[in-house]
Amino acid sequence: xxxxxxxxxxxDPHGRTLTYTDAGEPKGCLHTTETKGWPSxxxxxxxxxxxxxxxxxxxxxxxxxxxxxxxxFALRNPAGGVETNRDRVVQVELVGTCDPARTxxxxxxxxxxxxxxxxxxxxxxxxxxDMFGIPIRYPSxxxxxxxxxxxxxxxxxxRFDAYSGWLGHEHVPENTHGDPGDFxxxxxxxxxxxxxxxxxxxxxxxxxxxxxxxxxxDNRAAVKRVQALMNVAGAKPELVVDGDFxxxxxTEVKDFEKRKGVKADxxxxxxxxxxxxxxx
Numbered sequence: 001x002x003x004x005x006x007x008x009x010x011x012d013p014h015g016r017t018l019t020y021t022d023a024g025e026p027k028g029c030l031h032t033t034e035t036k037g038w039p040s041x042x043x044x045x046x047x048x049x050x051x052x053x054x055x056x057x058x059x060x061x062x063x064x065x066x067x068x069x070x071x072x073f074a075l076r077n078p079a080g081g082v083e084t085n086r087d088r089v090v091q092v093e094l095v096g097t098c099d100p101a102r103t104x105x106x107x108x109x110x111x112x113x114x115x116x117x118x119x120x121x122x123x124x125x126x127x128x129x130d131m132f133g134i135p136i137r138y139p140s141x142x143x144x145x146x147x148x149x150x151x152x153x154x155x156x157x158x159r160f161d162a163y164s165g166w167l168g169h170e171h172v173p174e175n176t177h178g179d180p181g182d183f184x185x186x187x188x189x190x191x192x193x194x195x196x197x198x199x200x201x202x203x204x205x206x207x208x209x210x211x212x213x214x215x216x217x218d219n220r221a222a223v224k225r226v227q228a229l230m231n232v233a234g235a236k237p238e239l240v241v242d243g244d245f246x247x248x249x250x251t252e253v254k255d256f257e258k259r260k261g262v263k264a265d266x267x268x269x270x271x272x273x274x275x276x277x278x279x280x
Contacts, residue, residue, distance in 0.1 A: 003067025025164030098181030148178030
């Protein structure tokens, strides 16, 4: 499946996608799965763009199911309404719960630990700011179950359409779910940076460190990602996203390198990856 894939996520594609409407500003929506493990989303009929599983006091694992340039299905989306799923919203399901009454050991996101929050920021929030333009902000919320139904944090259709940033399922119009409840956004993000950054590799190193060096003659899935990113960067005419690193792709890479003031050799090394992904 072609399209935009987060370099910090494992690809786990499922064929059903939607197209975005032209309306709306870029936004991200956090959900909780209310499960202890990876869900199957009712046979992959209500799946998000990606699922995040916490490994307590360590990190998160991220699986992406839908390309960023397609819409997903995790919101209630009545016909003729706001078109919530299709309103330029990237949907992220967090494995665990927001319900303080749960006693079965599901990860409780309102009390998420610092390393899990750090990893979520580095692997999901920051890259989606870079790749999809989602501002790093979050509206006021309510703890579950006060967040359920027609709460005072539920947005109107017009406000949702105009809003740009992150929000929770509890904020989305035409929906009733109250997840992720009292999400610890302020503990995760402060002035666009991580409040508690544990020692470890930088965000740039995490995002590009495992990406391959590509050049003319290569033909693999990573080339499709480069071609899609080149199109986002303004390739004219747009490249065919076919995974074939031929003459046209090489020319666009060289032009991109010239615009960025780096060696224009047509090779996509880690420095070019960082420029393409906006993390240089």
